[in-house]
Amino acid sequence: MVNKKKYKVGMYGGAFNPLHLGHLECIIKAAGLCEELYIVISYRENDTDVPLKVKIRWIYQLTKHIGNVHVIPLPDKLTNKEDYVEELWTEDCRKVKESIGKPIDVVFCGGDYDENSFWNKCYEGSDFVVFPRNEYNSTDIRKDIYGHWDWMPQVVRTYYTKKVLLIGGESSGKSILTVNLANYFNTVYLEEVGKDLSELSGTDVYMLSEDFTRILLEHKAKEMRLIDQSNKVFFEDTDCLITRFFMDFLEDENIENQRLAEAIAGINSYDLILYLEPDVEWVQDGDRSEVIAADRRKYGDMIKALYKKYGFNYVTISGDYNSRFDQAVKYVKELLAGSKY
Helix, strand or coil: CCCCCCEEEEEEEECCCCCCHHHHHHHHHHHHHEEEEEEEEEECCCCCCCCHHHHHHHHHHHHCCCCCEEEEEEECCCCCHHHCCHHHHHHHHHHHHHHHCCCCCEEEECCCCCCCCHHHHHCCCCEEEECCCCCCCHHHHHHCCHHHHHHCCHHHHHHHCEEEEEEECCCCCHHHHHHHHHHHCCCCEECCCHHHHCCCCCCHHHCCHHHHHHHHHHHHHHHHHHHHHCECEEEEECCHHHHHHHHHHCCCCCHHHHHHHHHHHHHCCCCEEEEECCCCCCCCCCCCCHHHHHCHHHHHHHHHHHHHHCCCCCEEECCCHHHHHHHHHHHHHHHHCCCCC
């Protein structure tokens, strides 16, 4: 026997700024009671709100397997709830009804609303169902994102993940520190893609031009995939500008590769860049350049200049390996606490 849904058309609305597990619970339960559920996303086009397209992505990713959930965007030009007077919510109600285009049988709300709310008054004639209040709320999350990290689904967390890039010359401890930081902060990291690809001919001296193309593209693609698995912070070992540095050092004159590196730099953004000074012992690991080893400070300054040229700020890490780890941890904790660099 088929278990018939209680309602044909239901509606659940919110700002989802950000979407949390309380919202998700309401959506799951509401969708289970309706043949069709319409999620009304209230949004503002300013920096106080998560962009509308991001909110739509969240809801789609969390509900696509259910199959009966639809999204309706609803612009909000107000700055606080107190200004949301009857005339305005009546007009919004008209817009929502027009967008749905069929009778709304039920309006769902979380426990922070009651029968006196505009949701009930606006949609008179529809059933009004209030789900029990839970501990989650967007206001507390906005005040302390990382202190309420577990209140958000993984697909939402990605939006708030901080990106930390580690840069420097060869044998400056980037790879080891990247892994150590990822392990310490219980998250994922992106290793240096170019290490293996630079040795396809046995040595980077004989790299083909297409090797650089592959390094640039694979590194960016892996970054975009891995960041979705991150826990508050994502660590990255080098990026396209380090590849750009080695293109110059190894005299790869492919203009298209140079343009590609610069284009990727143009879309890259980081919350913190750690530059590792070349003041630890040089270690010959594989095919590291003895030319760079002979004047590490010179080539390190070239890397710094390259990042400054493309508008990237960084902080420097120096000293022995333990000191570098301590400094890096301090910077990352300050970043998660809200410090700017």
